[in-house]
Structure formats: structure tokens, C-alpha cells
Amino acid sequence: MATFVFDFSEGNKDQKDLLGGKGANLAEMVNMGLPVPPGFTISTEACKAYLKDGKSPDALRVEVTQALRKTEDQIGRHFGADKEPLLLSVRSGAKFSMPGMMETVLNVGLNDTSVQGLAEFASDERFAWDSYRRLIQMFGKTVLDIDGELFAAALDAQKAKAGVASDPELTAADHKEVVAAYKQIVLDEAGLEFPQDPRTQLNMAIEAVFNSWNTERARLYRRRERIPNDLGTAVNVMAMVFGNLGETSGTGVCFTRDPSTGHSGVYGDYLSNAQGEDVVAGIRNTLPLAELEKLDPKSYADLRAAMRQLETHYRDLCDIEFTVERGKLWMLQTRIGKRTAAAAFRVATQLVDEHLITMDEALGRVSGDQLSQLLFPHFAADSGVMPLAKGLGASPGASVGEIVFDNDGATARKEAGAKVILVRRETSPDDLPGMVASVGVLTARGGKTSHAAVVARGMGMCAVVGAEALKVDPNAKTVTVGGTVLHEGEIIAIDGATGEIFVGEVPVVDSPVMVYISEGIDAAQQAAHGDPETQDLINSVDRLLRYADGVRRLRVRANADTAEDAIRARERGAQGIGLCRTEHQFLGERRTYVEAVILAETEDERTAALDPLVPVQRQDFVELLTAMDGLPTTIRLIDPPLHEFLPDLTELSVKVAVAEAKGEEADPHELKLLAAVQRMHEANPMLGLRGVRLGLKIPGLFDLQIRAIAEATVELLGQGKRPKPEIMVPLVGSVRELQIIRDRAEKIIADVTATTGTALRIPIGCMIELPRAALTAGRIAEEAEFFSFGTNDLTQTTWGFSRDDVESAFFADYLESGVLTISPFETLDGFGVGKLVKMGVEAGRATRPGIHVGVCGEHGGDPESIHFFHAAGLDYVSCSPFRVPVARLEAGRAAVDASEHAASA
Helix, strand or coil, X not given: CCCCEEEHHHCCCCXXXXXXXXXXXXXXXXXXXXCCCCEEEECHHHHHHHHHHCCCCHHHHHHHHHHHHHXXXXXXXXXXXXXXXXXXXXXXXXXXXXXXXXXXXXXXXXXXXXXXXXXXXXCCHHHHHHHHHHHHHHHHHHCCCCCHHHHHHHHHHHHHHHCCCCHHHCCHHHHHXXXXXXXXXXXXXXXXXXXXXXXXXXXXXXXXXXXXXXXXXXXXHHHHHCCCCCCCEEEEEEXXXXXXXXXXXXXXXXXXXXXXXXXEEEEEEEEECCCHHHHHHCCCCCEECCHHHHHCHHHHHHHHHHHHHHHHHHCCCEEEEEXXXXXXXXXXXXXXXXXXXXXXHHHHHHHHHCCCCCHHHHHHCCCHHHHHHHHCCEXXXXXXXXXXXXXXXXXXXXXXXXXXXXXXXXXXXXXXXXXXXXXXXXXXXXXXXXXXXXXXXXXXXXXXXXXXXXXXHHHCCEEEECCCCCEEECCCCEEEECCEEEECCCEEEEECCCCEEEECCCCEECCHHHHHHHHCHHHHHHHCCCCHHXXXXXXXXXXXXXXXXXXXXXXXXXXXXXXXXXXXHHHCCCCCEEEEEHHHHHCHHHHHXXXXXXXXXXXXXXXXXXXXXXXXXXXXXXXXXXXXCCCEEEEECCCCCHHHHCCCHHHHHHHHHHHHXXXXXXXXXXXXXXXXXXXXXXXXXXXXXXXXXXXXXXXXXHHHHXXXXXXXXXXXXXXXXXXXXXXXXXXXXXXXXXXXXXXXXXXXXXXXXXXHCCCCCCCEEEEXXXXXXXXXXXXXXCCCCEEEXXXXXXXXXXXXXXXXXXXXXXXXXXXXXXXXXCCCXXXXXXXXXXXXXXXXXXXXXXXXXXXXXXXXXXHHHCHHHHHHHHHHCCCEXXXXXXXXXXXXXXXXXXXXXXXXXXXXX
């Protein structure tokens, strides 16, 4: 038969699955000999059984009785006794910390009779009645689901009646009146008397903690933190020790190091004559922990010794809750403390220098998400400016600039020396020039994987999307939020981390870590202006990032479309380009060339339209390959839906119709365009004529790019440079598609070789972005020298999701109901899409053992996805230039994790 209840002395810190985090750490402190009040833990298995059956297991109450008697024997007092009563705290404790999300009840066991015995035992009547009113208040709110404001109002009324400002000023008589008022609230709201039987109180409190696992706030927190719903919570039942026994008692929270900066020292809050909930509730102003040394030197010394012992034992920053009862220190809880990103890096390297952890362990103590927080500029914390509205923080950073609504406005203002923020309902590829000219992007629609978000992240630009409160009118050039109307040219500020939108200037603070990443440690130390805290942070990041580079197996490339992007990526440590999206090189003025190719009716017309593109494409590739000299540069052949190069069907139809309605002769070119748009119109362009299909339908487009790549390579080889281009064919679903393009490419490369006398060796591979490509990867590898998984499209086609539509349409409902815990466009769906990736890698290498395999979707810069790609055996990940440092760090962490798992297997 399963055991549901464990004494604190029976567990250890490694039993979090069974005892929850709090219970496991209480057991560990007992094992260490620290002063922990006696008690026991009801396991997560009991909670799961309760939630499954709707009632507690039959054996649970018997086991609770046995554990309760052991607790009584240890402390020398009895639960339910009229004299010297044992009181209990009943607290939740899940495997993963969920601060404030679940329930706690203190002083369980008090009733109308035992409150008198407590007063005698403590020689303090006020304390006894204060404890009793706390029990009724917490029990009423937590167990009976009574609105807590009713109790707060009754307490405030009593303070007003007594003419006092704070709770400790209330007398015993005052508290008796509060207790009477609270009992009446319970009767009125719950329809029952406050239970006088201590065991009934305990049973109800335990079940209330079980029930709190499924409260809306707990479920919401788990969704946000991606904590599984089936873990359940443990319940920790502990003998009460009292911090509200006068001025020689108190309660507090402390950290073994500063969780904001990572510095060693005395950090925490203390509140004399109080119980633990008073500290976190903010009802009274706390004292700095150092004040405890003046109030109670012995307890302070004992606490400092315990803090050192815990940090040495856990080898990490610890968060501790404690109570002092009449000069006696009691440890109530410890856990690994949450910390800022800066503190995480400092603490990790400090512990290495103190010989408490290894560099492998230090790398595991920081994360790519924390590093990304350190890379972007941010608003000064003390600005005091209140946000006007809030959207989704889609690309980190802090930007201040003039509002502009279109490409022309953005470009003109930038040329005039102004910083601008492009404000749109939503963005499309046409908005790229405006985005390039801006320091930030703000949209009223879209999610974290919308066009604006994806492009902004790739450019390292601050972006806030999906700010639904914004009413954007591009014609009137206004944006309205409630009663506030902002016009073009007015200054706004946006925070890409929080999604907040401000009116007017907000001070921006640069990131010294980004200076280090971009310009090196010497430049960063100069930018720190001698500030030792900043210098220490830069050194910590440098040490851990260099260590990650030394241990990682995955190489890190960048997605870069221009020489400027490539240079930026190389500065940040990119080891090549994993994706150059050539369609971006055809936007703007060059769009008309592609339009002419599409409209061509004969081979001669198509050739005439293509010829002017060859030299400009060649120059594009010369610049790109120069920037990445000596490093592999994967160039994807043009892959846009055709509609991106043609006018909008509706707008063009209206224009022609208006001309006809006016009796005017329609422009012949527009008529020709309309016929072509109507002929090529697709209901779903993302699944239509694009990628390799476009290359087969209009062969000249691919041919000119392949020739431009080959000629650019010859030109650079002649200059003594080391270009390493790789040609990548997009959207392949059949090996025959790739075979046709490969044959044509090899002929073009051979022709350039014959013409120039320069031998060329340019690898030809393809993207794996369709389920069929992954399933037939073994056959495709017969023609492909490398694979690059395009996980954006692979996710779309596997799930049947359109990433541009689903976030606003139903993702919120899917996250709410638990169908998804995170967008599969943010973190790879390992169960579905990931299975296709693994199959593709295995099948490709079975055919061609030496095939090089990478990933170039958005997931290449996502920390969790990088760990998956390492395990799947990929050779590299490719991400935006601004995510390269994050990918380097996470690739190192993935290698260390894999090594640890292999060693423990």
C-alpha cells in the first residue's frame, strides 16, 4: 500500500517529485541539523489521488494521525489541547515553485477554548487573540472561499474604533472584537459556524491546499511557466512557531547573496512581532535584515551561520524564510533563489572562483533568455513615466522616436536625422524599407510570430505588436488610444520586453554587455566608465560565453540577407551564414524587374527582363561573400509567393474599374498587369507557386541567381579571397524537383568554370520544410549535399497552421485550454515537428553519411529548441545576428547537459 505521509526526517532534497520543493528542502534542512520545527509532508501522490477521486484516500487520515502524534512528541505539546496547545501551519509545496499561487493556513488548531490556553502558555493574551483572528481570516478566505476584503474591512473598522494606525497597536480586547466580527462573516458568507474541532480544521485545510492546485490563478501561472498540470502539490504540516510574541520575536526573508546584483552580503527583510504573511503582504514596513543584529545579536549570528551552511550545501544562492520566537531561531523554508539576469551570471562565476561549483555547472546556472535580457537597451528604472497602453513584447529593446506611418515618412525623417518608430495596423513585406529606417515597430495587430515580430527580431529591432487598444488611421496619420490622439511626428517610446507604450521621451540606458558582444571586452570595459559592478558583469559574461564556445558541438550560423547583416553576425561570433533570403534583395526598386519577368509572354521578353538583374545580383553576392570570407554562406534561391511581386488584385481591379466608369481609357500596362494577377491569383499563396515550383515554372529566375553566385565566387577567388557559397533550393517535396534544379545548376557552374578558367566547387542542397521532404529525406539525400530544416514552414505544414493568422484567431484559446503550452512557432514542437526533424536527419545520413545538417527557422535562436537540435544530431543552428550570442551559450549548455546525462546513464 502506498505511503502518503512522510516525517521531515524521512526525505531529502532530491525527492521533489514526491515531497514537492518545499517538503524536500525542509527534509534536507532537518538532515543538516538546522533548527526546523517538527512536522510532516503529505505527498503529491495524495493530492493526485484526491483530485482524481474527489476525496482524500482512506489511509490518509490514519497516516496524518500517526505523523501528528510524532510531531506532538517532538515538541512536547498536543494538538487540540486546552492547555499549551500545539498549533499547526498548513502550506502548499509543489515540485516547482509557484510563489503566491496556492494556499497557506496558519494557527490551525485554535478555538474558543484553546485560545485561553495559548494566552496562558505565552503569558500574552493579545498574542493569543491576534493568532486566533489570523486563523479565522485565513481559513475563511482559503478554505471557505470568502472574499478576503470582508475580513480586511472588519479589521480596519476595529482599528478606526480603537483610534490606532497599525495591527500591533490593537489590544487583546480589540482582537476579541475582531474575532467575533470574523466569526459572523463566516456564518453570513459560508452558512456555517467557524469549526471549533481542531482536527476538522486540519482536514479541511489540507483539502483546501489540494484544491488550490486547480485554481484559475494557479493554472494560469503553470501555463505561463509551462509547468505540467498533472504534478499535484504536496502539503507541509508544521508545528507553529511564533514571530508575534512581542519584540523578542519576529519573522523574515533573506538571501545568501543579493538576488538583484549577485553580491555577497546581508540581504533580506525582517519584521519584529509579526507572522510570516505580514512580510510578504506589505501590510507593515519591514526593516533591513542587518537591523536584526541590533535587536537580537544571537539570533542574527545563528541565522548568518545557517545561511552560510545552506549556501555551501546547495552550492547556490538560497532564499530563506525564518522566524525568531523569543530569541530562538527557526528555519521555515529554503529554496534556490530567483535572481536577475545580471545576478545569475555574477553568482555563477563567483561560485566557480570560490571552488563551490565547476565551470560546467556554472554554465548550467545561466540561460540564453537571461543573456538576451542583458543585450538590449532598456528604459531607466526610475523614469516614473506611466504607460499609455500595452501590447506584446515581440523583440526586446527600448526605442524612442517620432511616429511615422509609412515607408516614405520613415525614410524622409531618418534622412533628416530623426529617430522614428513605424506605427502600422500590421506590417507586410512591403513595409521593409520603413522598418529599416526606423528604430522600432509598433503594430495594433499580430502576435509574436507575425511579420513585424519575426523581421524585427531578425534585425535586432525593438518591436511591440498586437496592441489592440491602438486605433491606427494611416490616412489621417493618427493613432488613437482611448481619448488620446497622437499625430505623426509626436514622440513615443516602446519597450520590446514588456510591451509597454509611452507618450514622450523616456530615458534609455545602453547595454554594456552588447558593447562587449559587438566590440570586444576592452571596448565594453571602457563603456563601463570604471563602474566595478558593470565590469564584473562583463567579465562574468565573457568567461561563460567563451567556455560555452569551447564545449559546444553545434556550430552557430546567422540568418543574414545583406553584407551589413553578415558583418553584424560575424561580430557576434557567427561561424557562417545558414540562410540568405534572396527574395529580400528583390524588394523596393528591383521589384519591377521581377514583375517584368512574370509578365513576359515570350522567351526573348523573359531574357530581356532578366538580363539587368544578373549584375546587381552578382554584386549582392560579392558583398555578402566578402563579409563572410572563409566561412560557409548558404544562399537560398528566391522563395516568395508570387503575389508579393504583383499589385493587390482588389486595388488593381478597382483602379481599372474606376477608369472605365469615368469613360477613360485604362492604362494598357495596368490592364496587362490585371490579366496576369487574375491568371496567377492563389487562394493560399504560401502553399502555391513559390520555392522550387517557381524555379521550375520560371527557370530564368533560379538560373540568373546561380550564375550570379558562381560569377561572384570567381571574382573573389581572383582577388585571393576564400568565398564558400552553398546553394540551397527551397520548398522541395520530391527528389525529382531537386534533381532538375541540380542538373541546371551544375551546367551553369560548369559554363562559368569553362568561361573563366576557374574551377568551382559549390555544394548544392535543399531545405526540408515540408512533411513529405522529411519523410522521403533518404531519397532526397541522393541529390542533396546538405539539408537545412526550415522549421517555420515545417511547423505550418505539419500543424496546418498559418503563423500569420492563428495567433490572433485561436492561439489564446489553445493556450487557455492547455492544447498548447507555448506557440510552436516560438519553441519547436518536439513531439510532432521534432519527430519529422529526427526522421529526416537519420534518413539523410543513412543515404549520405557525411551530409551536413542544420536548421534556419526561427527556432534556431530559441534556447529550448537548441537543446533539441543538439540531441537530434544537427551540425549547426542558424538564427538572427542578434540571437547569435544566445545560441552560442545555449549550444554550450546543451553539450554539457548531454554529457551529464550520458555520464549518469
